[in-house]
Amino acid sequence: MRYIKRVLLPLLCCVLVLSGxxxxxxxxxxxxxxxPVTFWSLNKGENGSLEITTLNPPVLDEKKRLFTKLNVDxxxxxxxxxxxxxxxxxxxxxxxxxxxxxxxxxxEIISLINTTLSDPxxxxxxxxxxxxxNFEKYLEKxxxxxxxxxxxxxxxxxxxxxxxxxxxxxxxxxxxxxxxxSSYSDPVLPIFKVNEKKFTYEGTAFFKHKDYVGSVKDMxxxxxxxxxxxxxxxxxPLSPLKVSLGQVRSRVHMKxxxxxxxxxxxxxxxxxxxxxxxxxxxxxSSEMRKLNxxxxxxxxxxxxxxxxxxxxxxxEPLEVGAHTLSPLLQPMSRxxxxxxxxxxxxxVDYIVKIEPLSL
Numbered sequence: 001m002r003y004i005k006r007v008l009l010p011l012l013c014c015v016l017v018l019s020g021x022x023x024x025x026x027x028x029x030x031x032x033x034x035x036p037v038t039f040w041s042l043n044k045g046e047n048g049s050l051e052i053t054t055l056n057p058p059v060l061d062e063k064k065r066l067f068t069k070l071n072v073d074x075x076x077x078x079x080x081x082x083x084x085x086x087x088x089x090x091x092x093x094x095x096x097x098x099x100x101x102x103x104x105x106x107x108e109i110i111s112l113i114n115t116t117l118s119d120p121x122x123x124x125x126x127x128x129x130x131x132x133x134n135f136e137k138y139l140e141k142x143x144x145x146x147x148x149x150x151x152x153x154x155x156x157x158x159x160x161x162x163x164x165x166x167x168x169x170x171x172x173x174x175x176x177x178x179x180x181x182s183s184y185s186d187p188v189l190p191i192f193k194v195n196e197k198k199f200t201y202e203g204t205a206f207f208k209h210k211d212y213v214g215s216v217k218d219m220x221x222x223x224x225x226x227x228x229x230x231x232x233x234x235x236x237p238l239s240p241l242k243v244s245l246g247q248v249r250s251r252v253h254m255k256x257x258x259x260x261x262x263x264x265x266x267x268x269x270x271x272x273x274x275x276x277x278x279x280x281x282x283x284x285s286s287e288m289r290k291l292n293x294x295x296x297x298x299x300x301x302x303x304x305x306x307x308x309x310x311x312x313x314x315x316e317p318l319e320v321g322a323h324t325l326s327p328l329l330q331p332m333s334r335x336x337x338x339x340x341x342x343x344x345x346x347x348v349d350y351i352v353k354i355e356p357l358s359l
Contacts, residue, residue, distance in 0.1 A: 036094035038150040044104040045071045052078045053136050055150050075115045092121045096154045099129050110210040124174035127157045130205050133194040166225035166233040169204040183334045184321030208315045223306045226250045228318045242278035245271040254323045260340040264347045272355035296350040303348045314338045
């Protein structure tokens with residue numbers, strides 16, 4: 001009898017807890033009572049405070065509303081304040097994007113990301129984006145013209161993440177924080193430029209550990225995609241050469257000499273010509289070889305500019321330091337490595353194999 005009591009009593013307690021009848025901590029997630037948040041837009045407020053905006057995407061067929069909270073000291077305070085103004089409770093279980101204004105990123109970013117990441121309802125696949133301009137004005141205008149604006153933005157990031165086309169840098173919160181705590185790599189984020197009418201990709205932001213130190217765009221960003229990000233570009237226009245390459249794939253080999261004085265980068269590139277408007281007759285094999293050499297020289301120069309920029313910033317988005325690791329040598333400290341990297345001579349060599357224009 002005592003044995004039966006010892007077995008039944010814990011079972012009864014489990015049933016009561018699982019049923020929720022005796023637990024005061026069970027949340028009400030009735031669909032009609034909640035409003036899932038898909039993004040936060042974070043901006044710099046007055047006197048070190050935050051300005052936070054979101055669109056309320058209701059479950060029912062209802063007009064979207066733009067919520068903005070000014071002069072907030074704590075990120076967690078926002079959700080509570082919004083809930084006091086709206087008859088549905090905001091839930092972060094569908095939070096998919098965090099838009100951070102560039103001016104705020106220059107001041108602080110890690111504390112905001114850590115706070116967001118610590119929320120058990122937030123997915124580690126949350127996309128992080130830096131924004132130049134007034135994102136709130138864009139939302140105010142576009143929410144009336146695009147019924148599912150927030151879902152459209154999410155699908156855009158999701159598309160480019162899956163395709164790995166090198167069109168733009170896509171980073172989630174887990175990837176960002178992983179590189180923050182790595183000794184031989186630094187995190188990056190995509191930058192979008194926004195006004196009342198457009199939300200367009202501009203380039204890639206570089207961080208030095210946790211500090212936003214600079215960015216690249218246009219050709220430098222394309223070189224970053226080839227050297228360190230996707231190693232693939234669906235389209236690579238080279239305007240000075242009047243040629244556009246397609247389906248460009250790269251294999252990158254980096255080597256640091258034993259004295260940490262020289263960095264050698266060899267890049268094998270394959271692709272095809274999609275368009276050519278230059279003066280060479282590329283139907284001739286000799287002229288095609290000359291064009292191939294022109295492409296190699298141009299890419300070498302552009303890649304050199306990118307590497308020198310990271311050296312000047314003392315940032316490691318290319319993860320060069322990982323090539324110094326050896327099972328026989330003790331790893332250097334981050335500070336020691338960056339001192340070497342800043343003064344290192346760089347040699348870049350491209351080996352390009354291009355298919356001629358398809359007819």
